[in-house]
Amino acid sequence: MVSDTDHVPPGGKAGRPRSERARRAVLHAVDDLLVDVGYAAMTMKGIAERAGVGRQTVYRWWSTKAEILLEACLVDAEEELTTPPRPDAADDLLAYLTALTEFLTTSPAGLAYRALIGEAQHDPVVRDLVHQAGLLALSAHDVLRRVRSSAPNMPDECLCAAQLTGPVVTQILTTPEPLPERLLEAHVAALLRAWR
Amino acid sequence: MVSDTDHVPPGGKAGRPRSERARRAVLHAVDDLLVDVGYAAMTMKGIAERAGVGRQTVYRWWSTKAEILLEACLVDAEEELTTPPRPDAADDLLAYLTALTEFLTTSPAGLAYRALIGEAQHDPVVRDLVHQAGLLALSAHDVLRRVRSSAPNMPDECLCAAQLTGPVVTQILTTPEPLPERLLEAHVAALLRAWR
Amino acid sequence: MVSDTDHVPPGGKAGRPRSERARRAVLHAVDDLLVDVGYAAMTMKGIAERAGVGRQTVYRWWSTKAEILLEACLVDAEEELTTPPRPDAADDLLAYLTALTEFLTTSPAGLAYRALIGEAQHDPVVRDLVHQAGLLALSAHDVLRRVRSSAPNMPDECLCAAQLTGPVVTQILTTPEPLPERLLEAHVAALLRAWR
Amino acid sequence: MVSDTDHVPPGGKAGRPRSERARRAVLHAVDDLLVDVGYAAMTMKGIAERAGVGRQTVYRWWSTKAEILLEACLVDAEEELTTPPRPDAADDLLAYLTALTEFLTTSPAGLAYRALIGEAQHDPVVRDLVHQAGLLALSAHDVLRRVRSSAPNMPDECLCAAQLTGPVVTQILTTPEPLPERLLEAHVAALLRAWR
DNA sequence: ATTTAACCGAGACGGTACGTCTTGTCTTATA
C-alpha cells in the first residue's frame, strides 16, 4: 500500500531563500551604471547584465530602476547629509548647506537622488517613494533642531526646512551652477535675521 | 495671425516651405498627450500620430520631446507667471507665490515645465534648454524689482529670487502637497523681515 | 583488523522510495493538459503545477514532455488499436483501419501519439522513442497475421504493414479530413486484390 | 487660393515599399538555420539575427517560423518532386517514389517539409498551411495521371495518391529508415496488380 | 533507535526566446 503523505511543510517558508549575493550585485550595478552611462541610458536589462543576474531576478524584487536606485543610494545619502554640530548657529547651518550642495552636485549618491527627483516629476509612484524616504526633510530637521535655541522666532518647522534648503536645491535643479559659498553665507545670515 | 496654409514662398529659397499647419499640430498634440498619458508615456511616434504628421517632419524640426514641450509651454507659462503689481510688498510677493504654486500644481503649462525640470536631471541638453529659458528667474525678478524699494536690505538679486521661489518650488518637486497659503504668508513675512 | 560493520550497504537501495502518487499525478496532468491546452502550450512547469508536484520531481523521472506523454498514452493506445478477429479478411482489415482512424482523430491517446510523431520530426531522441514503441507496426502485424492465410501473395510483412496503414496515416497527418469509410473499403479491396 | 493639402495620396500605396532584400535574407536564413541547428532550435530571434534584419521586420510579414519555412521550401520542393515521364508505368512510379524518398530523407527542402508536417500535428494553423500547399497530393497526381492509361482499374484519385505515397511517407515519418529500393519495387508491383 | 540516503514540495537562480514597442533613418509618391 502506498502512503498518501507527501504533505506540505506545515509552517514557515518553503523554497530557496533569496540570494543576498544577487541583491548586492544589483545594487552595485546600479551605482556603477548611473556613473558610467547616466540615468536615462540605464536599463533594467543593462542592470541585470552588469550584475551578472537573471532579468527575472531583478523584476522579482524591484519594479523599476528608480526603486533600485533609491535602495542603492539611501544609506550613503543619509550619512553624507549628516554634519557634526557646531557651536555657532550660522556655522552650523552653513556647514549643512555646503554638505548639501556637495552632495547634490558631486556625490554619486546625490546624483542618484537628483535623478530620482527628476523621475518623480514623471511618475507618481516614484514621487511617493522619494517623499516617503524624506531624505531632505529629515536631514534638515536635524540641523534645525540644533539652532532652534538661538532662533526663537522660527516659524513652522516644515516651512523652516523649506526656507533653509529650498533655495539651494532649486538652484541646483534648475541652473547649471549651484549657489556659491558667498551666497550660502548671505542666505544663512538672512535666515537668522528673519528667525531671530 | 498665422496663416493656416503652406503658401508659396514669396522670395528667398526654393523648395516647399515649412508647413505652419504641421508645426501647430505637433505643438497641440504634445499639449494633449502630456495631459492624456503623461510625460513618460509620451513618445515621438505618438506625437506624430496624434498630430497627423509624418515622423520625419517631427524630427526635422525638433530633436526631442523635451524641445517640443518647451516650445509648446513657454508662452503660456510666462503669461501665467506674470502677476499685476500690488501696492503692498507682502501682498505683491504673496500673489506671485500663489500664482507660482497654482502654475506648478494645476496648469498644463506648469505640469509641462515640471516634466522638463525632471528630464533636465537626466539629460544635460534639456538642462541647458530649461536654464536658457530661465522661466523661474525671469518671473521672480519682475516682482522682486517692484518690492526692492520697500526692502532696502535685499541681498544679491539672484539669491533673492532663490530665497523667494526655492522653498515653494522644492516643496512641490519633492512632496505630494505644496506649501499651503498659510505658510506662504509666513514665508513672505519672514523674507521681508530679513530684507528690511 | 578491519571492522566488520563499516561496509557499503550490500544490496537494495536506501532512501525514500519513489512516490507512486507523484508519478500518477504527473501522467494524469499530461493527459489533461494535452486536451486542455494542446501539445505546443504544454510545458514542464505547467505539468508540475497541474500535478501539484515539484518541478525537480518531474525532471528526476522524465527528460521531456514527450517522454511523459509516451508513458501516459502507450497502454491506452495499444488497447484501442487491438480489434477482435473477424472471419472475413476484408472485414477484419476494415475494422482495424476504422479503429486506427478513430484512434488518430478522436481518442486522447491517439492525439497524444500524433503529437509525438510530430515532435519526432524535430527531435531525434523522440524519433527513437516513438520508433522503439513501434505502436503502429505492432498493431498492424497482429491483424496481418490473421489475414495471411487468405492472401497467399502478400509481400514482406514490413511492406504489408506500410501498405495497409500508410495511406490512412499519411492522410490524417497531412490533411484536415481522414479517408472516409467508403475509401477505406476501396483501399482494403485493392490491397486484397494485390495480395491474393 | 492656396492649397491646404498635405493630403493622403489618393490611390495606391504610400510609404516605403517592402524590401525584397530583407525578404530574401530571411528566407535564406531559415534555410541555413534548419540545416545548422534544426527546427526546434530555430527561433524567430535567431532568424532575424542571421538574416541581419530587424525582429519586427520578420513579424511584419510572417507570423511563425513555420510560415517562413513553407515559403522558403515550397519552390525547391515542387521542383524536386517532379520526375520526367517514363514509358513503363512501373518505372514511372518507382522513379517518383525514389525521388520522394530522397526528398524526405536527404534534401534540405524535404527536411523542412517534414518539420512542417511535424509542426502541423501541434498547430492547426500550420496544418492548414501545409494542406493548402498540397505538395504531396499535387506531385502524386502528376505521375498518377500518366499511368492512368495502363491501369484501368484505378480507384478514386485521392485514394490512389494515398496508396502510392502513404506507405513511403509514413515509414519515413515513424521509423529511422525509409523503405529500401527493393520494397519500393514490390510496392509498385502490388499497386499495379491492384489497379490493373 | 539512529543514522543515512533518496525522495518530496516550493521557489529563487542565471539564461534566453517571446511578441510588442519606440527609436531615428530611409525611401516612396505627392505637392
Next chain:
DNA sequence: TATAAGACAAGACGTACCGTCTCGGTTAAAT
C-alpha cells in the same frame, strides 16, 4: 524641398519557461 506614409535595423520592454539549485521536511531501509 517639405510632406504623410510606412518599412527598415536596432534594441529595451516585461513575461514565460528552461533546467538547476537550495531550502525545510519526509520516509524507510541499514545500521
